[in-house]
Amino acid sequence: MVSYRKFSSSLDARQVFGEMTKRSLYQWNTLLKSLSRDKRWEQVLCHFTQMFRDGEKPDNFTLPVALKACVELRKVKYGEIIHGLVNKYATIGSDLYVGSSIIDMYAKCGRMPEALRVFDELDKPDIVTWSSMVSGFEKNGFPFEAVEFFRRMAMALDVFPDRVTLITLVSASTKLSNSRLGSCVHGLVMRRGFEKDLSLLNSLLNCYAKSRAFKDAVTLFNMMAEKDVISWSTVIACYVQNGAATEALRVFHEMVDNGTEPNVATMLSVFQACAAAHDLDQGRKSHELAIRKGVETDVKVSTALVDMYMKCFSPEEGYAVFSRIPKKDVVSWVALISGFTLNGMAHRSVEGFAMMLRENNTRPDAILMVKILGSCSELGFLEQAECFHSYVIKFGFDSNPFIGASLVELYSRCGSLGNASKVFNEINLKDTVVWTSLITGYGIHGKGTEALETFNHMVKSSKVEPNEVTFLSVLSACSHSGLLHEGLRIFELMVRDYRLAPSLEHYAVLVDLLGRVGELDTAIEITKGMPFSPTPQILGTLLSACRIHQNGEMAEAVAKTLFEMESNHAGYYMLMSNMYGAKGEWDYVEKLRISVKDRGIKKGLAESLIDIKRKVHRFVADDNMHPKKELVYRLLKELDLHMKEDLEDSAYIEFEGDSL
Template identity: 45%
Template sequence: MEKRIFLVKLLETCCSKLSITQLHSQCVKLGLVHDSFIVTKLNVLYARYASIHHAHKLFDETPHKTVYLWNALLRSYCFEGEWVETLSLFRQMNKHNVSSVSVEESQRPDNYSVSIVLKSCAGLRKVLLGKMIHGFLMKVRIDGDMFVGSALIDLYTKCGLMNDAVKVFMEYPKPDVVLWTSIVSGYEQSGSPELALAFFSRMVVSEKVNPDPVTLVSVVSACAQLSDFKVGRSVHGFVKRKGLDTKLCLANSLLNLYGKTGSIKNAANLFREMPDKDIISWSSMVACYADNGAETNALDLFNEMLDKRIKPNWVTVVSALRACAYTSNLEEGMKIHELAVNYGFEMETTVSTTLMDMYMKCFSPEKAVDLFNRMPKKDVIAWAVLFSGYAEIGMVHESMRVFGNMLSSGTRPDAIALVKILTAVSELGIFQQAVCFHSFVTKIGFANNQFIGAALIELYAKCCSIEDANKVFEGMAYKDVVTWSSIIAAYGFHGQGEEALKLFYQMANYSDTKPNNVTFISILSACSHSGLIKEGIKMFDIMVNKYKLIPNSEHYAIMVDLLGRLGELDMALDVIKNMPMQAGPDIWGALLGACRIHQNIKMGEVAAKNLFSLDPNHAGYYILLSNIYCVDENWHSATKLRRLVKENSLKKIVGQSMVELKNEVRSFVASDRFHDESGEIYEILKKLHAKMREEGYDPQLQIEEML
């Protein structure tokens, strides 16, 4: 007896295949190989530290198999995701019991056996088999077990049958925390975060059931799905009051929430206070910075992580690469690429496509193409990154060529790829191309897709055909928020702000669609382009106070632009100071542009100082401040800025224009001397300039000379 107790204690310390084998040998010598407790324990250890095959071999060698031994092996197979084998083993278990003349109670399947099998049914999405088991449970009256109920809810949730899941839940008069968690998680995972929060509220407020960390992770995830910062912040407070804020899984979920809602400060504070951090914590914080306009912080944190010898995973690398892409930081991006190669996940699909995107945004298409050619499997996502990347750097014709190659390779475009190519084609502004692509989209059966419909609206709008854009809009059977936002943006693009406002109010007051953040970017831009300053400010107020939406940097940039046009520069600066996120170049650039209009040198210098820090290689900002100095006749400061531009070899981003003439696209840029007919073009320009002078035109001199 003492030897048995000693062996049981030794089994608790096992953590390797060798130690398990040695103890197994001792059990055989001592005649304890048929001890049900020891055999079950050995089975679990073999599955955990050796292999499932070793565990199964021991199982087969055991003549007297208790339900605990069956359950141990069932659980091991299920844990490994071997769901087919789990179901096969369960059939053997039932067959063994049926064929035996007398079966002890300890050998029959119990509630735990059934919950494991139901989990396997959920993994395989075998809802019919799961329903058969459910029916059997009701007959033998063992369906009242909470764990079985939880497994049934999980099965129906994963198979998309939430009504059945709720029916199971309602069968329990006093559900425990496990059942409540199952139904809350079920709604969260099935894309119904509102209902998940409603059940959580009922659980805590009405039924007075204390949630556990697993419940709260699902609740926080539901808040993240809804991008609901206020409710998420309240849940965080609840977590703190319950003393669960040190739980790593919960802290990671909260980091994800703050990242999704753009609350960098709260995320950074939480991250700093976390006593323990794993790779998910670091990845979430890097992603939070990268996706919310704090790319420098993202890269600093990523490098800090490497300095601390914390090995990144592919998710961390993808977030860091996005930060490089947003800032066109090629040098840092190449270092991370080398890191991905060393760690062996360069050819992970998500990593390789993100690398391609980074190289494209860093104006290095040859590196993107090289990586694309080395990819063993080129899916539609990789193709889409390549041709959309070409479009983003102004090489639309190359983009269309790559799209053609994709079709030739037999890769069928999905909705996302089609949206990207339609967006690329819209940059050409060629009406005939728009008609051709519209026909292609209709032919392959995507005409009724809301996202493609929205892209077609944008395409026709940029081809100067607001009428065709409106036809697409009116022809759509179902108009969602994406469609409404696109048609509002289309009218705004054409300077028809009043019409855009009419459409906005039509959507808000006479449809079931509620405006979202993108809708307000569309309507605010429409007001800005049409000079509807007061209307735009009113729209921002409606967004924040009526619809309770949280503005992002794009909304703030347009607001600063609107206030700047109105001459309210102090108010615009207050908006920037009170923003919940760090102001980016777009926002400070809007303020600098307003300072140029109203000749506010002091505030212009403040805006420029921030711009030079955020984007030191953008020549346009130096030129804009220099123009302000010139109007004020501050020639010394203007010359100093001009010298900085030349010494640092900064280049102004050149605008490109295209016209369609006799079915051929002609492109040109400012001060273009490479056009085949540039001599004749400049001769005509000279004549036009002379004619303008005769008519009394006196252009205001600027220092925006060709760099």
Template identity: 50%
Template sequence: MKRGELVQLLETCCSQISISQLHSQFLKVGLADDSFIATKLSSFYANYASIKYARKLFEETPRRTVWLWNSVLRSYCGEREWEETLFLFRQMIIEAVSAEKKPDNFTVSIALKSCAGLHGLRLGRMIHGFAKKEKLDMDMFVGSALIELYSKCGQMNDSGKVFMEYRKPDVVLWTSMVTGYEQNGCPEEALAFFSRMAVSERVIPDPVTLVTAASACAKLSDFKRGSSVHGVVIRQGLDTKLSLANSLLNLYAKTGSIKNAANWFRAMPNKDIISWSSLVACYADNGAGTNALDLFNEMIDKGIKPNSVTVVSALQACAATSNLKEGAKIHSLAVDYGFELDISVATALIDMYMKCLSPENAVDLFKRMPKKDVISWAALLSGYAQNGMANTSMGIFCNMLSEGTRPDAVAMVKILAACSELGILQQAACLHGFVIKTGFNSNVFVGASLIELYAKCSSIDNAENIFKGMTDKDVVTWSSMIAAYGLHGKGEEALKLFHHMVNNSDVKPNNITFLSVLSACSHAGLIKEGIDMFNMMLNEFQLKPNAEHYGIMVDLLGRMGELDMAMDIINHMPVPVEPHVWGALLGACRIHQNMKMGEIAAMNLFSLDPDHAGYYILLSNIYAVDENWHNVAKLRRVVKENRLKKIQGQSVVEVKNEAHSFVAADRLHAESDLTYEVLRKLEANMREECCVPQVQIEEILQAPVKGVQNLKSQSRSSPV
């Protein structure tokens, strides 16, 4: 066969089999090193077959043209093999002795894209310099790769400089800028660019631009601007395009109600795994864990294979609803699909097991993970704190540091929260030092956590200093300081700070701020002020109180003996009454010995949360004071027969810079006998002073120590 005929055959080849046969034909007639044919073949392999064939062909071709180089570079770049791409690029430069092999605009754009993939700013800048020298930098493809490179490295200024070089940037260049801002956490700037492009410059946005714009609106929770993006999508007849429909679904998920998102999802003519994952995530994020799991199961029943992202969201739903059974089911599903040890899946599993109070499973998984990142470490250490083992959290934090993982702001917040469970000032100060050293002290979330930490370590002065030292105070900072005063019973100070914030700063109070100020009023017994604040929240700031706000109001009124008012609030709550609200009323009934109302609260609690032993015990305490021994016995029997366990509170004391943790009736500590001996002496002293302790030591010691397995006493020296 002649060369021409073979080339024509090559053009019409459409399967890997036929191209392989043709390839062997070329080899037979000695045409395989014909540079045109080699490039064509390589391009075919890169597009439709495996990268291995392309590479083999490349190696076997003695006369490599720029085209051949480009086509093999493109295959590696397409497979996201950034390092290999750049390795080959370097080879090419080395071999570029003749002008024929000089990298062209195509080569440069691929190399830049690989640098972007690796966040390799230094090499990227070098290649940028090379492109300038070779006068390749005005090519649009090179330009978009440069913008992408600088954006991925967080250098939006440089992206802007590249963009400014073009007199008439095309839609892709504009879009690169929009996505650059959007992915660098600047959705506002992204939308500004988008409107400059679409309105001032009359460049018609394409699907990619619109996806990014919708995503920026989602990040801002800006429903209004999101709707106008949706309008553009409809006007261009693009609303059935899957990627756009998905980004609009995400927009509804992040801005509107669950209902909007669900309706949009059901109306979508085509759905892919991303559509399903988005709605599962939407349910999971918005407190609708059961819906998330239903949807996930619907998907499985329909035979649609979830990916790791879907599984992560479904696991989040299990974690939020403490659904260990479903969580374990999804775990085995992840094993079947082969992504159990995928870093994000494994981390979500750790989080789920920790929140379902099954730390053993979490630790087992963590140990088996081949790769861990800062998020997995953070899940582990905050999980320990959630399971009452804050001491272990501190140790995990040290392990993380010694294994060379740098904490991010989230991990910092979590370790500070774990430390605040311990309430040990010494360790708080150590972590504070670490925060300063690592430069996290300017982060608003870390600052707020420090305020909370010091407040919980009984050092309100330090909390105040942190607060005063924060240059950027946002609503979280103010709320934390208000909460700190509340924790210390300083209701007046909390109110003063609240008013100072409302009158003298630009920061507006939110739901959390009111939670802090209401709880401060409750702790300080400021009943009138609390009611005023609650009304202010409703009327002046038009905020919708949630079950927690109502719980605090019930607590506040209940503590002050206003049980009828508290009951009235419960009866008029516009949101579902959660167990803790009834719990607050029941607690108040115990203080003020109101048996009738206590019974109502308890009955509601028993039906809402039948496994919580604490509520049975609270009611039985009310009966006991009333000497209603018959009912006391009845309740104790229920607890015993249903094997209900009271979640044990763990206490920690600091002795000579060492933290010692213990639980009630704990006899596992090495110095246990001595501790109880001292306690008996103290009790005797109290009796001499005519004080009768509420609970007697012998009573505590008779209590079973079951259910304390993983809370065994531990003593270790300060780790930080």
């Protein structure tokens, strides 16, 4: 016998009835109801059983409560027993409340076939019952079936969707990322007179945002008479995800001016926007706001802050925030580790990893491993790579294709193509990324022929399809080896046979290839004919080609355009100085260096430097490319004022590996 005194914190009703020896059906029901209101599901089932022992027969008021408890406790077996009980005493069709509770119980426990069987026993399902079915399909990962069921419901003339049904339907459309379906539901929402239902509109807004109907999302947002923090946050996140970070920040300010209080979710998107826009000032201001709102202590918020400072090239500020996180999770460590590498401080990433292992309360996950292997790649330190490799094996990460691909890349960046192909051969499930990594590896070592062979092997003998990145790698390999005709053939293959749309990057590599082999006119033609307007990067490539082929006239024309586009682009100065430097005109280099300093070019400099550092690796690997590699190193040193840390300074760190 259970003592009711134990639950004295609950309602009076229980205390009163608890003293009685024999309860009436009504009293049992009241007791169960009050227990369910307090979410004491164990107790609900316990008393439900007790009720049986007392010889009381549950009625149509008792059963839904008991079934709800089964759902909450995930006790399908108990639910099945109740279902059997109901069948024994009455037909299910006799009470819709009981019927829909049984359906909902099966649906929520992932047993749609049973739910459907009960549903089909009903004579006249009402809107709640229909909705339970739609929701069941939607929740169990069958959004398509949910929509189909809704269609079936629409055929029945006696039921009309209410706001709950429509919300479920919008959720299904979102899962299908089908904005056309979303707008159909939108129309239905209007016709049914729910055009002022905020949660319904927010769901629709989210549906448009998630199914890449950017314009529809904005239109709906602008039309909404009432907006809450969710509406604003949805739209801010939508802008960020569509690469419109500045716009996202504008909307954020509008929201604040509007008097809507931002919350954790809002701030997360805001920090993402600051990071994407590299807007450190705005980032700092938003950080202060987060402190004022008292949300800085949230792990997600502080992690987003670390990420933001890192992406705004202020690693020390990022590290400061990181140090203050009381309960760091694996995502926080990822932000720190990838952030340091982004800032050209890969050795601090490795130190961070060691620190994490010492603290011994966070287990690295696959994402973290991919990141740290990438950091190690930046270092280009073979012994360190081998150390990480053994760590990967020891903790069983080697079956993950992403990690396999990272290892292939790591070894090739450390100059060990032998190990790279060995790792490659040992990977059981080679996906596109794995194949692409090996191709990239051959590419950066100037082994264009091997890259092409690997590509052909991939296409012919495996079921893996090359993607945009694969083609980028192959093209880039051709470019580094000066394989003009092969490169052009690959480009054609990509467009014609694989129907892949070349991105700006593909054009950039193509221009690079043409430039390297001296086809400067064709390169310029391609730049003009591509479906994008040329970016500073592409013009930079052209400029670099002019440098190699000593075409001063064309170089100046390109440089002029580049300068007009972005007078503060650090890469421009780098390339110009490279060009003059190559001619031995060191006084020009010095002038440019001073000019960089005077103009206070900071934004983008760190990024360019890292980019240049990557290129340095390529130059080093590529013998015939750059006769004076030292030149590049020297320029790097000259311009490295803003970035104190250097790749060579890093120390080798060993991992004991048993710490977790």
